[in-house]
Every structure is written in C-alpha cells, then in structure tokens.
Amino acid sequence: MSEHQALKRPIITLPFLLLAAVALIGLYFLAIRFTSGMGFVTNLNSGYAWGIWVVYDIVVGTALACGGYALAITVYVMNRGEYHPLIRPALLASLLGYALGGLGAFIDMGRWWQFYNIFLPWHMNFNSVMLEVGLCVAAYILVLFIEFSPAFLEKFGANRLLKSLNKVLFAIIALGVLLPTMHQSSLGSMLIAMGYKVHPLWQSLHIQPLLAVLTALIMGFAVVVFEASFTAVGFRRPSETPLLTGLGKGVVGLLSLYLIIRFVELLLRGKLGLIFAGDLGSWMFLLETALFIFPLLVLLSPDRRQRGPYLLYAAVSMLFAGTLYRFNAFLINYDPGPGYSYFPSVSEIMVTAGVVAIEIMAYLFLVKKFPVLHSADPA
Amino acid sequence: MKRRDFLKASLGGTAALLGSGAAEARGNLEPAEDAIGMLFDATLCIGCKACVSKCKEVNGMPPVAMGDETQYDAARDLSPQTLNVIKVYTEGEGLHKDQTVDGFAFEKRSCMHCVDPGCVSVCPVTALRRHPKTGIVTYDADACIGCRTCMVGCPYNVPQFDYRNPFGEIHKCQMCNQAGVERVDKGMITGCAEVCPTGATLFGSRKALLEEARQRMTLTAGELYNYPRGDVRSPDSHHEKAAPSYQQHIWGEREAGGTNVMHVSAIAFDKLGMPPLGERSYASISETVQHTLYSYLALPAVALAGLTFVVRRNTRDDEGGDS
Amino acid sequence: MAVNEFDFTAVEKRLGVSRRTFLKFCTGVAASLGLSSKAGMAMAEAVADPQRRPPVIWLHGQECTGPSESLLRSEQPSLEHLILDLISLDYHQTLDSGAGHQVEAIKKKAMRENKGKYLLVIEGAIPLANDGIFCKIGGETMVDITNEAAEHAAAIVAFGSCASWGGVQSADPNPTGAVGAPQLLSGKTVVTIPGCPPNPANFIGTVLYFVTYGKLPPIDEKGRPKWAYGRLIHENCYRRPHFDAGRFAEEFGDEGHRKGYCLYKLGCKGPETYNNCPSLEFNNVGGGVWPIGVGHPCFGCSEGGVGFSKPLFSLADVKTHTPPNMFPSIDDREGGAGISTGAAAITGAAIGLAVGATAMAAKKLDAKERNEN
Helix, strand or coil: CCCEECCCCCCCCHHHHHHHHHHHHHHHHHHHHHHCCHHHCCCCCCCCCCCHHHHHHHHHHHHHCCHHHHHHHHHHHCCCHHHHHHHHHHHHHHHHHHHHHHHHHHHHCCCHHHHHHHHCHHHCCCCCHHHHHHHHHHHHHHHHHHHHHHHHHHHHCCHHHHHHHHHHHHHHHHHHHHHHHHHHHHHHHHHHHHHHHECCCCCCHHHHHHHHHHHHHHHHHHHHHHHHHHHHHHCCCCCCHHHHHHHHHHHHHHHHHHHHHHHHHHHHCCCHHHHHCCCHHHHHHHHHHHHHHHHHHHHHCHHHHCCHHHHHHHHHHHHHHHHHHHHHHHHHCECCCCCCCCCCCHHHHHHHHHHHHHHHHHHHHHHHHCCCEECCCCC | CCHHHHHHHHHHHHHHHHHHHHHCCCCCCCCCCCCEEEEEECCCCCCCCHHHHHHHHHHCCCCCCECCECCCCCCCCCECCECEEEEEEECCCCCEECCCCCEEEEEEEECCCECCCHHHHHCCCCCEEECCCCCCEEECCCCCCCCCHHHHHCCCCCCEECCCCCCCCEECCCCCCCCCCCCCCCCCCCHHHHHCCCCCEEEEEHHHHHHHHHHHHCCCCCCEEEEECCECCCCCCEEEEECCCCCCCCECCCHHHCECEEEECCCCCCCCCCCCCCCCCHHHHHHHHHHHHHHHHHHHHHHHHHHHHHHHHHHHHHHHHHC | CCHHHCCCHHHHHHHCCCHHHHHHHHHHHHHHCCCCHHHHHHHHHHHHCHHHCCEEEEEECECCCHHHHHHHCCCCCCHHHHHHHHCEEEEECCCCCCCHHHHHHHHHHHHHHCCCCCEEEEECEEECHHHHCCCEECCEEHHHHHHHHHHCCCEEEEECHHHHHCHHHHCCCCCCCEECHHHHCCCCCEEEECCCCCCHHHHHHHHHHHHHHCCCCCECCCCCEHHHHCCEHHHHCCCHHHHHCCCECCCCCCHHHHCCCECHHHCCCHHHCECCHHHHCCCCCCCCCCCHHHCCCCCCCCCCCCCCCCCCCCCCCCCCCCCCCCCCECCCCCCCCCCCHHHHHHHHHHHHHHHHHHHHHHHHHHHHHHHHC
C-alpha cells in the first residue's frame, strides 16, 4: 500500500486546459465524421484506405503503449524485480494507449455499428491477420485493466478483492506478455498482404512479425524512460536515472539485434542498393536508421547511460525511429500505384491530436488521484 | 529464466518460424472447378463505354459528376459509384490504336475476381468470400465492419469504400450476381459482356476463356479471326477482324495465383496500369506466416504455459522479497 | 466596293433568281465553310462579276456521272443555273450540247486561251493498266487527257470518290488498275471532294472559295477541304448518344433499329469515315435524308480503304474519340488531396513540440541531476 501514492496536486492546470481545448476541437470533427461520413473529415481515398487514424492511433499508438509490455518481460519474465517501481505508471500509460488505440479503431471503422461481428465466431476469418490483431488488442485492453486495477482497488480500499486478485495476477501477467507479442507481431504481418504496395526496404515478408515485435519492445523501453524523465521534471520528483540506466543497457542489445536482422534481410534479398537510390524511400530509410543508430551509440557508453539527459535523448530518438519505421511501412513508403496520394487533412490530424490530448489528460488525472507513481524516496 | 535463455529461446523461435515457413507453406489457391470469369481483349475495345453505362444500370449507380454538372457520367476511376471503368493509355501523339509509341489503347478496370483473393484472405469478418462454385468474390455488407483491410490487401485497389456516407459500405463488382441481381444464377451473362459491341468483354467459364485467350496468342498480326461476342461458349454473334499483334501474355493466367477476369492486349500490361505482381499470391505468404504462428493456437498455448510458469515463479520471489 | 451599293440587277437577270435567294445562297455556303457573313457578301460579289468566273475544264473518267448528277440535282429552283453560272463551263462531256471533234477542238482552244487560269475538275477514276486503254475519249487515253489538262490548270479538283482515290473500280482485284487523280498527278496539289455521290455543297463551297479568294481552302493530307472533311461522321452523328450509352441495333428491323439506336454493330463505318453528312444531309429536304438518317449504316463511301473495300457489315475501327466521350488516363483517380498548408504546419508543429519538449526536459533533468549529486 505504501509502495505507490497519488500525487495529490491540482487537476486543473494551464496545460490541462490547453489539452482540453485540443480535445474539444477533435470532438467537433468527430461529430462530423459520425454524422456526415469519414470523407468530410479525412483525406482517405481508394488507394490510401488507411490514414493516420489507423497508422498513428493504432499501429504507432499501441507500440508507444508497449511500456507495460516491455517492463512485464523485464520484471516478471527476466525476474528483474528492481524495476518494479516503474511498472505501474507504465501500465497506466499502456492501458490508456491501448484503450485509445481501440477507440481509434472504432472511429476509423466504416461500419462501426457492426463492430461486434469480429467477436462472433461464425463471422471470424481465421486466415485474417486483422482478426488476430482485433481480438488480441481487445483482450489485452482487458488484461491491462486488470493488471492496473490494483491502483483503483487500493484507492477504494477493497483489500479482500485485491488479495484474491493478487493470487491470480500471475496468469494475467503471463497473458499480458503473450498478447502484445502476438498482436504486435501481427501488425507487422499485416504488411505482408499489402505486397508490392509496401516499399521493398520495408517489405520483409516473413520477417515482418519479428521486426514489428522488436520495434515494439524498443519503443516500449523508450517510452518508459521518456515517461519517467518527464514525470521527474514535470512533477519535480526525484529522477529515476539509476533505474533507467539498467534499461538502457538492455536496449543496446535490442537495438543491435533489430539492426542486424534488418540489414541481413536487406542483404539476403539483395535490396541494399535501394538504400542509396536517392528517392523518398532511401532518404526515409537513412533517416530512420540514423534514429535507430543514434541511441545505440549514446547508450553504448556506460558513462552516458548514467546521465538522465542522454537517456532521454536516446529514448526520444528510439520513439521517433520506431514511429518512423511504422509510418514508413504503412504510409510514407506505402504506394498503391501511380495517381494516388494522401496526406492527412487538418481535421483528420485534429481528431488524432484530440485523442492524444484525452490520453494525456486521463494520465494526468489518474496519477494525481490514484496511487500510480511509486512513493518517492523519503527525502 | 536467465536473459541468455530468453534470447536463446526467442532466437530459436525465430529460426523455427523461418524454417517452418518453407515447410508448411500454403501455396496459391487453385481456381474453382467451374469458375466463371471474363476475358477483356484491349485490342477489341473501341471505348464506347457501353459496359460502363450498363454496369451502372444493373447496379443502380448514379453517374459521376464532372464539376457541378452531371451531363454525362464522368467517372475517372473506380469509385463507390463506379464498379467498372474504361481508361485510356496514350503515348506521344496518341494517334494509333494499340501501338506503344505514339499510340493509344483502352483498358478496363473492374474487379479481377482473383483465384486467391487478397481481400478475402485479410477480411476479419468474412464479409468478402470466394464463392466455392463460381469463384466470384462476393461482399456481405451485413458482416462488414468497415475496417477497409480489403482495400489495402487488394493488389488492384478494387474495393471502394463510400467515405462520403456516414453508413457507407464497400462497393465492388460481384459479376452481376449479388442478391437482387443474380444475373448469372438466372442463366444470363454479366451486363458488361452483354452490351459489348465487339466482344472485347467476353463472358464464360475461366477454362473456356483461357482456351480462347491462348488461341488468340497463336494468331499472327493481320490474320483474320472470328471474334465471338457475349458468352464464349454460345456467342450471340461473331465478327471477323484482322488480329492485332498480341503481347504473348494472358494477364490473370498466373499473376498472384491468377484471376477469373483475364486481360489480353497489344501493349505491355505495366503500361496499362497493371501492378507488379509475381506468381505467388501475397495472401498465401501472409497465411503461411499466420498459420505457422497460430496453427490450432499451438504455439501461443505453449508460450502461455511457459510464461505462466515463469511469471508465477518470479512473482512468488517478489512476494517473498517484498513482504 | 460596299455590298449595299452593289448592283445585283444584272445578276438577278442573268441567273433568274431574286437578290434575296442569291445572297442567302452565298452566305449559306460561306457559313458551311466556317466563314463570316462578310465572306458571303464577298462571294456574292465574286459570283456576280462575270469577269471573275473561272473557265472550267471538266473531265470524265471511269465513273457513273454521279457527281455531276448530284450537282445538277441541287435542291432549290434555278440553282442549277447558279451553279453553272458560277463558272464558265467550257468543256463538260455529258453536259455539252455539241459532240465529237468539234467539242474536243473547243476544249483545246479553251485550254490554250486560258493557260494557267482554268479550273480543272476531274470526275471518275483513271485506269493505268495496259497503258490506260480501258478509258479512251477521242482516241486518247484518260491518262494522257488528264496529264495534258493538268499541266496548265490553275487548280485541280477531283470530284467524287472515283477521282479522289479510285472509287468502286479500284476495289480488289482492280483489273483496270484504276487510281484517283492525286495518285496520277503526284506532285501537283489536287483538292479531293470524295463521296459516292459527293455532296454538291462541298463542291460548291470549295469552288466559291476559289473564285472569291483566288486560292484553295485549307486541305488535309488527302487533299480534302478541312471544312467539309475535318470530322468523322461518328463525331457529329445524332445517333452518337446511343453509342455512348451502349444502345445498339442488333439487326435490321429489331426493336433497337426501330428506336433509332446506334448502327455500329450493323457495320456502320461512321467511326472511320471523314465527312459532313450528319450536318448537311442530302438534297436539302430535311428529315434526315442520308444513309444513317434513314436507318442504314454508313458504308464509308468517301473514305479510301473503307468504302468498297471493307465488307458492308463488318465492324468499323473506331478512329478517334472526342467529347463528351472523354477517357480518364490509366493513372487518373477519384478524390485524393494534396498536402494542405495547415496540415503540414500542424505536423511540423507536432514534431517540433516533441523535440522542443525533449530538449527542455533534458536540460532540466541535467540541472536536477547536478543538484542531486
């Protein structure tokens, strides 16, 4: 009980109000989307059926919400209990990220009033990657909620429920590791079916699921560092740098593994030449790779790993790298053929911005009202 | 579990995934035994757009306005209002029909009714199906959730979502056999093939059409050939015409597993806007990966068992340490 | 000379038509040539001036005299006078009242006297096989007659399909080796007015233009005046909307045929035949008097390589497409919008915000760590 505590600070602050304004604008456009149709809000067309609502809200959004997943592996699978203090805020961020990813999917769903068809066995298509993603994400949101529920139970003092939950929590945690592995890999598998539309530098076919899981983990760890750094600065709490240093070391391994697999795939399939083709694809690849290599170089040095700012720079670079990787594969270097073009419209971006604003507002509210952050060392 | 073990296990899993990918690969689907389809001969098309207009009539679709005025149907491409459209290839002066340089050619865009359809493979709710007998790729709006994965998974960008409708749905050619139309079931042929004045769009079984297409491949340029109109097996009529210089390529014979709607032309298909496809369907690769990972949920089940064991052991340690 | 001041009484007397009919005719011809009514007046003046009437030598080769007949059967009363009075018809084998050596002598004299000034009209094909023996007049072959007349002609007009490209007798196997005047007179400019029969209006217009301006109207590579033969029949056909909508007569007398549907499937050659029949029709009686108008497919009488060459009911090759039948190019797509400035600005701002916030947080973190240590 003493492990975590609410921040007990005022909810209504200037940033909160600004976020509320963004959220309201987003809601306004959402109203248009549901009353008139998606075409009046988005720039989607027959070539680009998926825009930022899918690619940012779901594909990138859930990866940014992989902090809980990454820490669950660290703490519960690799048995590094020392990182336990980081886990609850990470779970909250994951819960919010995934919940809003689910909301994003609903917003983007053209025939949303039939969404439940995905849960009806007689409608299911077990060949479909999308089905697997949909079911896994839905299940994982539930799992995250249960994983995070001790925060609510503690707040409301439901101790008995908390005790019985703790008895079965291990099974939920196991699911909480399995499910993201499944659907994050499937987000990669989805690219396979898009075939030639995905630029060869990103169309790794059989390797897609592996690269997707690796980038999800990299982004998961990065987001833990990012969140911890901003919490420390924003709420003027002691920095978590000593803990993050260890994570930084682990990330070096992940980054190296990712880069090796990525380049070996390009080498074996003879696509290395495309890197220097000088077109959009090649520039984007170079930028993306630079964003992956930069944190590797930063974190290789044990000295820098112990410095908060360096960890933060590395983390943000990884977040950009992973985000760009997914944007490249799904949107920027997704080419359905000549004549098609897409760039999100202002209203489309504002809906996404609104969703993100709601996510941050909910995070701020919950950490201030519920025991999420671990108790600060008695200073 | 040590980190080393974990890495080892995950690498092992990866290796298994990659290795088994080849072993259990799902190949391309085979054409339905009695698949029906159409053969579009671009060299016969005169650009009269009778097929476009008949298609709109059969499917009850409005003309596409150009600017503010609707005088003629001005469809530029497939859209929720257009399931079939005639497009033109032009090069240089664009004077000579079916000539690559300084020439022009017509090309039809409509659902190709793939033998191994990407849209069917990716649809989470089985709204798109390949009819077991006819091979027609059908759509069921009552099942559809509007995720539009079919649009992304179609190599020809055929499925069209009606974005400008709050209750929009996917629109695609269903070979005039959707509920309420059922032309094929009634023994009729597709609207576009029925009205085509030159037999550029020819209806028939995939086998018979393939035979016809192969026959055309053997023609030398200028040789007179009796082209059938309507249904390849029982044509309404024929007309004699000198054969063009055909590309030795029947689009849809093998591309990504083949299609039931096939094209022949005197101009290379990449110039006519056909996508860069190999013989293997992306659906088969995607399903191979998916089935390797999720066959009977065996792999996830084993993984879950292992994870549960490890997590239980580790949380116990935690509890012991904490309390 | 201003038109208003022009004295038409002489014309009225000479041609036996009213001033009104005369002017209407001239402006009508000018309009069909795509010229202004001012040009019509200029034509009227040119015609009215007896000094400007060109002498004409009119030759007949292998043919049925269809062109002359169609010219003489122009619709309005007295107009045949007008036509013949436009020109000074010095020699015309079927119209000349005289015959034999006398006429041939007149022809030679006229050609000699009007050297370089006369208009040569050729009607009928010219056989080349066996030294041209298949068509002889006054002991001379048509080849020689044509070459002789063409040498000092001011302008040469081939009237009718036979003279323009060989016509019916040039159809396979072409035993007489019949060719049109342009083929024989290669190197000379020959205006062709093809048609079987040709529309008299196309001839009159061309000649009037020549009389008025002293030069030939713009012609295409086959020598056809562009004002008359610039467009496919298909382009101006009033059955075209049926073609565009895919409504075709399947056989003669069927429902589509009775309803006036497009005759393409019956072998109409409108899509590959250049002529102005849909707008001029024939005989100026209205009511759609021309082949397609009365329900028969165009057979391409004026188009070399189509008329008398292609089977009557074989499908035409559609040559060209004009609005309203526009075609989207292969890469044309519906919808799709580019990057809006606003969207680009917001995207940039979002990335900037993330980077800026990171830099600020890193700075504070740095300060904090320094303090803590």
